[in-house]
Amino acid sequence: MRRLARIGAVVGLAAAAVFPLFPLYWMFISSVKSPAELSEIPPTWWPRELTFDAYTTVFDVVPFGSAMANSVLIAGVGTLSVLVTSIGAGYVFAKYRFRGRDALFWTLVGTMFLPPIVTLVPLYWMVSSLGLADSYLGVLLPWLANPFGIFLMRQFCLDVPDELIDAARVDGAGELRILWTVVVPLLRPAVVTLAVFAFVYYWNSFLWPLSVLQSDDKFPVVLALSQLLSYATSVRYQSVVMAGALVASIPTIVVFLLTQRVFIQNISRTGVK
Amino acid sequence: MTNVQHQRRGARGHRGAGTLLLSPALVITGAFVFVPIVLTAWISLHEWSMYTPMSEMRWLGLDNYEALWASGNFRSALWHTVVYALMVVGITLPLAFLLAMLLYFPSVRGRHVVRTILFATYVVPTIAVALVWGNLYAPGYGPLDQMVMALGLDSVGWISDPDVALFSIALFNVWQMLGYYTVLLIAGLTQVPAEVFEAARIDGAGWWRQTVSIIIPLLRPTLVFVAMIAVINSIQVFDPVYLLTQGGPSDATNVLTFEIQRTAFQFGLAGQASAMAMSLLLVLLVLAGTILAARRLRGTR
């Protein structure tokens, strides 16, 4: 009986590992098949011959390299900004008392419910009226603060003992100094967690950059990928599209794997409280 | 109460800092979330193709809202969104719970690896994986249909058959989000005191009884939280529909977000689309209000 349960657990875990990996596996083998093999019916489960041509082609047909750099810039600046705005707001919501604080907090967090499509039209109109269409600033500006980030930081700030802050105040430290030298160091796991979350969020965002950006030299990699889609009408480029998809996914996967222990542990705490 | 006094006294001195820390988030959210909502409400009272300046919109009053109720598309899109959310929650929650139990309890080697793999799908760009899922779902010759047919079953059709297409889109969401939800539930399990499990085992409670009568009730807050996140996430579903099915076949995957996008950007009826968006917002507010009220009610009991 014991043994049976154990076998069941192992089988379950194996299935749990295969299910997420299979599409990624398929992405990979599709990118290394020859065009002829790729359009075969039924498909081959392992390429008869491996060809990595698609990986060089993808950098030729669209400016994939500079698109990666653009994504790093956009995701990097966006992440820093979300950290700054979230730590500030989270700290105030956790440690300050003022009238309407909780109502304000929940209103802000409530905007998490809002599907972005709902405000896409006026948002585009506003940003282009500001003269920011087709600029990085236009891509970034509306999303420099993030309700989930504020929520996360407030939860973690609640754990910071009041005594530490009070002691620093008695010592005559200014509020900003307290935040930087006392609170933020204690928030380190949360900062890492939010940074990864924000980086992934910015890296993967599609609809907004698609609406705002016009010149392809400013495109982040997700848009370069959607540009590649128009190439998918041609059979010759289908493996190229898959190669592009894989290359575009690598940075977020790497960032995640590097931080996964801290990230998983802390992102999960949002649900417990 | 001394604490409050201290805070009050402090508040005067810290008010400046507090304002400074809070205002970036407030200004950004106010300007780019709340102002657009007001503008959406304003647009919803007009006819506008987006090709012309906003100042030249034609006033319609509440006509767009009236037209919504007459439109079968809006009602069916709303219905598809509800069904989709129910499917996502219905599949994900039990599956995530099962996986959480599996990953939390047995001391099988490699479970951290499994947890990491499960979660990794969450960070891959949707557009990248949607492309692959399009191939996986190909009718008849796609790998998924090949597997099904190898078992001697009929081709499923996945996203090509209106009866299964919405389910297939939901399955894609399950693939993306399952790891996240599982991790949340594992965290919930770690909050359950070990003595509870110990006591149950000594009691001789079977695995099933232990799960149903002890673990699930203790895990309830986390389960509710996960369900809520899954619902939010479901209502916002857009990318997979846009990339995989364009709302088809036979409008079977035409969820509300896609109907809004299509109405505004393809049909050039931004006013109508905004009326849909405002109606969706209203539904969400009612939903949130109900949840809050329910929680408060439970709290007072």
Next chain:
Amino acid sequence: MRVSRSRLLRLLAGGAAAVLLASAAGCGDDAGSGGGKQTVTFLTHWAPDQVKMLEDAAAVFETTHPNVDVQIRAVPFANLLSTLRTQGASPSGPTIASIYDLWLPELVRDAIAAPAPDAKAADLKANWPANLVEDVTKGGKAYGYPNEVDLYALNYNKKMFADAGIAAPPATWAELEADAAKLTKGDQQGFGVITSWPAGVVHPFLSLVASNGGQLLNGTTPQLTEPKVAAAADLYKRLVDAKSTVATMGQANANTTGPYLDNFVNGKTGMIIMANWWQGSLKQAMGDKYADVGVAPVPVGPSGTKSSAISYSWLTMVNAKAPQAKQDAAWEFLAWLNGPESGKNGSSAMADVLMSMGILPSRNSDLKAHEAALSDPFLKVYVEQLPNATPFPTVLGGEQMSQAIQKHVEDVVFGKATPAEAMKAAQDDAAAALQKANP
């Protein structure tokens, strides 16, 4: 330790501020309406090979027009209209856009499409077939250069026909049904119907309707419940019931490829009604097996007298919101691109691009210049059918009408509604869409 951390954070914050400023400065943009170099952006949905050809043509143009810089921007077909909608009205939006003729009425109504200058309008009138000039003319003014013309025909797999012992492609609906039944076995379907893509559903359906003597619109009133129209829905129903059409095999994705193409390419679909532009896709995907592809006119229905396929066209328009100097440069470029000097052997560069995809060009001199290529067995049938074609009506609300019809035709194909119910519903939805757009 703590000091260094705070210093690090300060450094990071400073870095963020610097980058923000830099990106703000970077967008100090080039609306550039001054007298200097004019940058003209050309929005299209073409594939990379065609984009490359267009870029090469632009480079040639720039040698004689050093003050003009033409930049090509390609977006996927599925994003073309939404890109135009969000960015069209902004002065920094695309200067030239390649558009589907169905979109033109709205662009004209909202003054996004600029009327052609007189000289260019005269050029159009003199050198293009009258029905195409008519297509791009609204309220007496021409709005752009027609380029690609597409129409539908029956494509079939000769090898499958031979295997099933069928000598010639079907000329009537009755033959179509009989042949489809013979071609259906195992995982093969006799007749493919496309789903999930508005034009791919509606155009072949209406081609059958037109070949049955029916028409979609009378003015702005849909005619979907007329017997000659509804008969096509009945035909679909019979094909599905006989299992000659397997609905799930016809799925198209957002890039207008997918299973419907794969199944035909791999000999799983015996016949399909498709437009000439997919010749390029067939050649690439089929390789040697492309020789198996046969083409025949759309089969004639019981109430029809002759085959008539739906046709539509694409055109390039100039953005009326762009600064005048840019507009002028754009018209110059378009006149050259569509003129006889820009391409090879008297063809326009545009026609060379189109022919590389198997798409029919429209300028009279281009049809002549490519005469040899147009007598290719695949294209020949399409060219012959062009005079009998029924243009898809370009009316305000056309896109919404089209998608309404799409849904209800798919309902028939998937057995969600009887043909009568579906056509009644399609009639109501299409009428509502047109009425809303044309009050």
